[in-house]
Amino acid sequence: MTNAPQILVVEDESQIRRFVRAALEGEGCRVAEAASCRQGLLEAGARRTDLVVLDLALPDGDGVAFVRDFRAWSSAPVLVLSARSTEHDKIGVLDAGADDYLTKPFSVGELLARVRALLRRGRGDADLASACVAFGDVEVDFARRQVSRRGEPVRLTPIEYRLLGVLVANAGKVMTHRQLLREVWGPAASESSHYLRVYVGHLRHKLEDDPTRPRHVLTETGVGYRFQL
């Protein structure tokens, strides 16, 4: 199985490592384990790694340092495991270059769904950002700059369209408020996050079936947004 994705699990609790490994191997992945930041970086450098599952609280340093080092030479996706009420740390590790996070405790199903989505991204399904994307009953044709819902054209303002474009291009990945503001409004706008929230609200009202219970533009409270196809 040379095509099987190689996954590195960096987690200091052996019992968590054990069931994560079992779940990933059940999916046909090859799994390497590391119990510390340093060991993780060595393992990641020793072989081609397609994805890293990283615990945020490691005994010999925080995940932010790991991601920063790892990002220096690899663009493989990083999925962070973190406790609740550590929004600040989550933002830090996402801004450093991690792709997604999972709040402890998590189910095997959630873990596998996130891993699959990230591996798809990692393989570079290039059509994501190029031609047509469909989610729910919405179709976006980026080539012709057209958005339609249930076959009816949807009118988006330039900012809404740009925001949708960034979200779709990063589907399956958590985008922090800062990252989205920078991508859509430019580097100067990183302080006025209420704009972002208002425009996300507009998008939901135009594209979601029930804007109060969105299914595609999801809120990661205190952190940012995740677009889900």
Added chain:
Amino acid sequence: MLACALAAGLALPFHAVIDLSATVMLFLLTVVVVAVLAGRGPAVLASLCNVALFDFLFVPPRFSFAVSHAQHLATFAVMLAVSLIVGQLTAGLRRQAQDAERRELATRALYDLARTLAGAAAVAQVGAAVAAFLRGQWGGRSGLLLPDADGGLAAPGPAEAALDPADLASAREARDGGRPVVRVVAEGWRCHCLPLSGTLRGVLCVRLPEAVGEAGPLLEAVASLVGTAVERLHFVELAQAARLEAESERLRSSILSALSHDVRTPLTALYGMADALAVGATMLPAPARETAIAIRGQALRVNEMVDKLLDMARLQAGRLALRREWQPVEEVVGASLNLLGAALDGHPLRVEGIAELPLLEFDAVLMERVFCNLFENAAKYSPPGATIRLAGAAAADVVELRVCSGGDGFPPDKLRRVFELFERGSTETAVPGMGVGLAICRSIVEAHGGTIRAFNLPDGGGCVAFTLPRGCPPPIESEAPAAGDDMEGP
């Protein structure tokens, strides 16, 4: 007088040798010497004596006050005038020199005081330094008064016996009037009370013997030094308190997050392993599978309780740092519903007026806890299938949000107490819970400057309503419609 006699005695043997004008000079010198040594009064006396002695002993006819020549009268007059003037000038110079010396001593003492005060590490040291200074300068006594917690005045540290109630009254008068108050107190003492400069509004009270002359300017200088020193100590104290608080806050939050991590790690393993058994690739026999699912459910419940207890600990431990941002309520409602997931299954949700609310400034993570707890309670305490209603309404300066559900509602006698910690609607029920959820809601809402209340609907069912202040939302510039760059469909 003695000096005059001495001068006369000195000149007498030589009166044949030296002439009268030289004798006059000798007498003038005497006056100068007297003025330097003894001051103004003795100099005047010496002048008069000299003239008399000169007349009696030297001017012919000798040994008589009679004058033979009219020109001698002129000599007497000039001699008297010159000795008086020279005596006055000399005495004046002497006094100035003495004054300068005294001033220099006072200045040096003041300088020493300033140096001591600059190094003082406590208010008691300031008081002691001032007391020593006043004792050294005038033999006076002093008491330093600073405002106490009730807005009155009190001596800091061990109260000095220098002040009695009358002084305290003067001190209050000085503080309220903002200028020095001087009052004569018992047997030869006078009490000066000087308000201290600065924000603290303390008073320096000094008792001086009546014999001490004008002391105002020096006392004011002392008061201003004391004011500066006390002010400095006050701010040092404030800075220390702030640092201490920040440190204990940091410690508390690091303990809480360590606790959170330590408790959650085994729970994560437990939940994950049970989940792997329940849904894993190898199918377990039905009873084992059910057990695995039950273990998973129980682990999740323990986790929820840990979450709530940690939330409560965090909310109750010291000041809550809110990360307030302007945002739509709809978004945080959506996030809570997403988070609750299956917990609301079987309860249809009706949402009214949420999308129309203005932006509000709140901490999204905490507000998500409020909505989660309210929705969870609404689902838990209402019969299966009952609709949960969320409604929002904007009033003049607050926005009210209410979550209502069917069922029995709250016991009418407990409508207030449900927000207290570990208080449950009905103590013995099959519904799991700790009575923490609504207490968390109250802490969070109140931290945002809002209010929360519970009530029952007339047609059955309980409601929890809370308000958030509207404040002044930042403006949102509406975007110019797309012109050439048309996004409209074909």
